[in-house]
Amino acid sequence: MKRKTQLFLGCLILLLVTVVHGNALAGMVVEQVMKDKDGIPSRVVLYFSDYQFRTDHPEGGLSMIMDFKGDRLVMIDHGSKNYAEVKLSQWEKEVAKQLRKEFARMKKPKERQISVKRTGRTAVINGFSTEQVEIFADNERIEEDWMTRDVEMKEIEKVMDRVARGFSKDFRSEMKEGREIYEKLKPYGYPVLVKDYATSYGLGAIDRVEVKQLEKRDLKDAFFLPPLGYQKVIPESGKKK
Numbered sequence: 001m002k003r004k005t006q007l008f009l010g011c012l013i014l015l016l017v018t019v020v021h022g023n024a025l026a027g028m029v030v031e032q033v034m035k036d037k038d039g040i041p042s043r044v045v046l047y048f049s050d051y052q053f054r055t056d057h058p059e060g061g062l063s064m065i066m067d068f069k070g071d072r073l074v075m076i077d078h079g080s081k082n083y084a085e086v087k088l089s090q091w092e093k094e095v096a097k098q099l100r101k102e103f104a105r106m107k108k109p110k111e112r113q114i115s116v117k118r119t120g121r122t123a124v125i126n127g128f129s130t131e132q133v134e135i136f137a138d139n140e141r142i143e144e145d146w147m148t149r150d151v152e153m154k155e156i157e158k159v160m161d162r163v164a165r166g167f168s169k170d171f172r173s174e175m176k177e178g179r180e181i182y183e184k185l186k187p188y189g190y191p192v193l194v195k196d197y198a199t200s201y202g203l204g205a206i207d208r209v210e211v212k213q214l215e216k217r218d219l220k221d222a223f224f225l226p227p228l229g230y231q232k233v234i235p236e237s238g239k240k241k
Contacts, residue, residue, distance in 0.1 A: 049219040147188040
C-alpha cells in the first residue's frame with residue numbers, strides 16, 4: 001500500500017499543477033486525458049460536489065477522495081479492495097513537507113510578466129465550441145488553451161480553492177504564476193484543451209490535458225465514501241482493521 005500511496009501523492013501534485021488554474025464545478029463530472037512528452041496517455045475522471053472532490057485513475061485502479069466537510073482523505077486501491085483513510089488536515093501538512101523537499105532541490109524561478117492573447121482561431125473539440133488563447137511569459141509562448149463558454153459555471157473553484165489554500169501559505173511564490181494565468185484566462189471560459197510548452201518547477205512531465213467529456217450530475221455523499229466490502233488499511237503498518 002505504501003507504493004500506492006506514493007503514486008497518489010504524485011497524482012495529486014500533477015493535479016495541483018494542472019488544475020490550479022482551471023475551474024471546479026459543483027455537481028460536475030470531468031473526464032480528461034493527460035499526455036506526457038512521449039505522447040503516452042493517462043485517463044483521469046474528476047468528480048466535484050460541494051466541498052468534496054474525487055479522482056479516479058482507471059488504468060491504475062486507484063481513487064482518491066478529498067472531503068473537506070469531514071476532514072477526510074481516502075485513498076482506494078480497487079485491485080486489492082483496500083483503502084486508507086487519514087485526516088485531511090494532517091495529510092496536507094505531510095504533503096507540504098514533501099513539496100518543500102521537492103522545491104528545495106529546484107532552482108527558484110524568476111518572476112515573469114504573464115500576458116494572454118486571443119488568436120481568433122476557433123474549433124469544435126469533443127463537442128465544445130472553443131477559441132484559442134495563447135499565454136506568454138516575458139513574451140515567450142508557454143501555453144495555449146482552447147477555451148469554451150459552453151460550460152455553465154455557477155460555482156467556480158469551490159473545491160480547488162480549498163485545496164490550494166492548504167499550500168498557498170508555504171508556496172505562495174511557486175503558485176503565483178499559475179494563479180495569475182488562471183485569473184487572466186477566466187474571462188474566456190473553461191479550458192477544454194491545454195498544451196504546455198514549458199516545464200514548470202520540475203513537474204512538467206504532463207504537457208497536454210484534454211477534456212473528453214463534462215456533464216452535470218447529482219453526486220450523493222455516498223459516492224465520496226469507500227465502496228462497501230472494501231477493507232481499511234492502517235497506512236503506518238499496512239495492517240487491515
